[in-house]
Amino acid sequence: xxxxxxxxxxxxxxxxxxxxxxxxxxxxxxxxxxxxxxxxxxxxxxxxxxxxxxxxxxxxxxxxxxxxxxxxxxxxxxxxxxxxxxxxxxxxxxxxxxxxxxxxxxxxxxxxxxxxxxxxxxxxxxxxxxxxxxxxxxxxxxxxxxxxxxxxxxxxxxxxxxxxxxxxxxxxxxxxxxxxxxxxxxxxxxxxxxxxxxxxxxxxxxxxxxxxxxxxxxxxxxxxxxxxxxxxxxxxxxxxxxxxxxxxxxxxxxxxxxxxxxxxxxxxxxxxxxxxxxxxxxxxxxxxxxxxxxxxxxxxxxxxxxxxxxxxxxxxxxxxxxxxxxxxxxxxxxxxxxxxxxxxxxxxxxxxx
Numbered sequence: 001x002x003x004x005x006x007x008x009x010x011x012x013x014x015x016x017x018x019x020x021x022x023x024x025x026x027x028x029x030x031x032x033x034x035x036x037x038x039x040x041x042x043x044x045x046x047x048x049x050x051x052x053x054x055x056x057x058x059x060x061x062x063x064x065x066x067x068x069x070x071x072x073x074x075x076x077x078x079x080x081x082x083x084x085x086x087x088x089x090x091x092x093x094x095x096x097x098x099x100x101x102x103x104x105x106x107x108x109x110x111x112x113x114x115x116x117x118x119x120x121x122x123x124x125x126x127x128x129x130x131x132x133x134x135x136x137x138x139x140x141x142x143x144x145x146x147x148x149x150x151x152x153x154x155x156x157x158x159x160x161x162x163x164x165x166x167x168x169x170x171x172x173x174x175x176x177x178x179x180x181x182x183x184x185x186x187x188x189x190x191x192x193x194x195x196x197x198x199x200x201x202x203x204x205x206x207x208x209x210x211x212x213x214x215x216x217x218x219x220x221x222x223x224x225x226x227x228x229x230x231x232x233x234x235x236x237x238x239x240x241x242x243x244x245x246x247x248x249x250x251x252x253x254x255x256x257x258x259x260x261x262x263x264x265x266x267x268x269x270x271x272x273x274x275x276x277x278x279x280x281x282x283x284x285x286x287x288x289x290x291x292x293x294x295x296x297x298x299x300x301x302x303x304x305x306x307x308x309x310x311x312x313x314x315x316x317x318x319x320x321x322x323x324x325x326x327x328x329x330x331x332x333x334x335x336x337x338x339x340x341x342x343x344x345x346x347x348x349x350x351x352x353x
Contacts, residue, residue, distance in 0.1 A: 048313020138217035143226035243323030272307030
């Protein structure tokens with residue numbers, strides 16, 4: 001009887017230990033990031049995770065953390081997280097010297113009712129003043145919509161600062177009247193598409209007529225819904241653009257139709273497999289991506305493991321810098337074999353599937 005009681009006690013202790021170990025192993029690995037001042041952009045392993053203060057679930061292992069805020073020095077560090085650990089990074093950011101705090105000047109214009117914002121590189125402004133404005137610059141056009149966690153100026157500055165080459169950054173403003181909460185789908189209706197398409201072509205005409213742009217290097221981009229629109233506009237008139245980056249964007253019937261027609265332009269589409277905004281149809285979208293890649297070998301549809309809708313900022317930056325190497329009608333110059341970087345070179349192995 002005593003042996004049986006001792007055996008029962010032993011089994012009970014083992015079960016408790018096993019249960020406690022199992023519960024501990026299921027604890028999430030958390031990195032809490034705080035900064036003074038608050039509002040610094042957080043990048044973990046070059047992926048954007050929002051602004052400080054923030055609490056992020058990560059996989060165990062070594063992670064590289066970067067904090068960036070306008071007017072302050074960047075902060076970078078490496079952190080090693082154990083399974084189930086909660087770690088804290090608490091940083092006091094250092095101010096940049098006053099002479100380094102001068103940011104880009106955002107200018108605006110009205111084009112057929114749309115408010116167009118743009119930033120011209122400093123050297124282009126100086127050349128214009130001295131009448132030595134012979135250089136032409138690539139242009140990245142952010143489609144832009146107001147239903148976003150960023151203001152129009154913040155989003156435009158983010159694109160401008162992410163580019164490694166002196167580039168004009170433009171925000172089109174064509175969706176500003178269409179994309180309020182609850183009616184974003186309206187902008188994708190056939191009637192509004194026709195109107196917005198015509199309006200965007202007038203924005204492109206404004207860019208060519210008023211900014212020192214290289215007409216063979218005009219690129220389109222957008223994040224989320226305006227990423228879909230950037231993709232649609234690029235495939236609508238591929239003769240006008242050198243490339244497009246659509247981040248956290250799903251495909252649409254209009255894109256499918258244009259792909260079937262054989263239209264092509266260098267395209268990078270970025271998606272997270274945990275994207276809450278567009279959770280369905282990934283199997284069909286993979287087929288769209290394969291078709292897109294078959295038409296132009298420099299195009300790529302990329303799915304990131306474990307990332308959500310708002311976490312592709314670092315990948316967006318890399319993709320924008322990737323497409324800057326291409327010019328309009330790129331298939332004409334493909335005889336220069338080996339002169340173009342492949343998209344696989346800019347993303348580390350294991351991030352996609």
